[in-house]
Amino acid sequence: MTTERKIRVLLAKPGLDGHDRGIKVIAAAFRDAGFEVIYTGLRQTPAMIVDAAIQEDVDAIGVSILSGAHMTLFPAILDELKAKDASDILLFGGGIIPDDDKDELEKRGVARVFTPGAPTEEAIGFLRDAVARKKTDETLM
């Protein structure tokens, strides 16, 4: 049995676009980096994503949005996290997202937005650092 703390990350595609090649590439890269990747597939609502993230006790949620609905979907997931008292779960994502929108989303609480051309190593490094910085004050018993 291992006592090493694994990084767990949930990957989802919110909304209606069905282009899942990108998120599958990320899922494979995370798996090969030693993470436990929970892949939930297409057409997820923000409520489904956050509920799954809570049950799976993930460190982070990664979403891929190629439909142009990123200014709606990212904030909706952030709101849902807040409503469920789970804002300590990091939200990051990627997609075809203009620079201005990326800045705005990161200002509103998205931990990181990756745009086309970003190497998978960058996402892996980002997640490792971000999880290492997470602090918890919880007590078990």
Next chain:
Amino acid sequence: MTSLLTRFQSGDRRALARIISHIEDGSPRTPALMGQLYPGGGKALRIGITGPPGAGKSTLVNGLAKLLRDAGNRIGIIAVDPTSPFTGGALLGDRVRMNEFEPDGTVFFRSMATRGARGGLATATGDVAVALSSFGFDITLIETVGVGQVELDVVDACDVVVVVLVPESGDSVQTMKAGLMEIGDVFCVNKSDRPGAERIVADLKLTLDTRKRVDDAWRPPIVSTSAQTNTGLDKLYAAIFSYLDFARESGWFETHRREQAKKTVVTLLKQRFEREFVERLRSAGEFDSAVAAILEGKTDPYRVGDELYERFTTGRESVPQSRV
């Protein structure tokens, strides 16, 4: 700050999820934690679903969970997928088939990676099932990794095991082989709309006609399903519960649980023995010199084992004799 356990006991799902992670990570406080969870940890029925990769286990679990929930049960689901032996990473993809549930609290789904275990489940799966039961779920569905013939840990973690096969699962000689084909309390031929479904059902029948089971009087039913189109799931559901009725009436249910508890204790003892005795000896200098002596032909592994064992058993106080 309120402790996780207190939040768990007041029904906080986030605390349940965090506690499952503690159990998975095997933190030093896990034994004490399990001590708190065991009361009530055996209440839930545990239904195991196993079979080869791609047989449709996740889709069946999804369908069964729906039927069980509609019957008024709260359902915990544990779905296990493999950890890479090379990178330690895992792709846990069983949720893809489980997306129809509204987040209403009646279903709790947890993906687990095997993390080095080789019996089709993770080492911590049994303890996670205890946590789900203790939290108040009535039924736990446990889905194994896609198995071959010998990953049979599900038997020791469940009250009833469903073996899922597909029409392509093989001929009558395959169904006669030991291992997977012996552990089904219920057999399910999924994707039964495909050619060959009738043949494998016939082969299975022949196998089951000639097989002696430990719980003797039970003849495992064979149910044909097509999980994707929701065909036959009601029959599968009925077959599972008719087995459970049989097991309860015959006393086999309790016997099985008693055997499981014994095995759990023995497993914990073995782990501790290995940790405290074998690991300590291995790190001692004499271990390496003994190995060198084996390679030089001066002694053999059996003699070295005997000598080390002697030293261990005489180096301690003798076990108190029980008073008769």
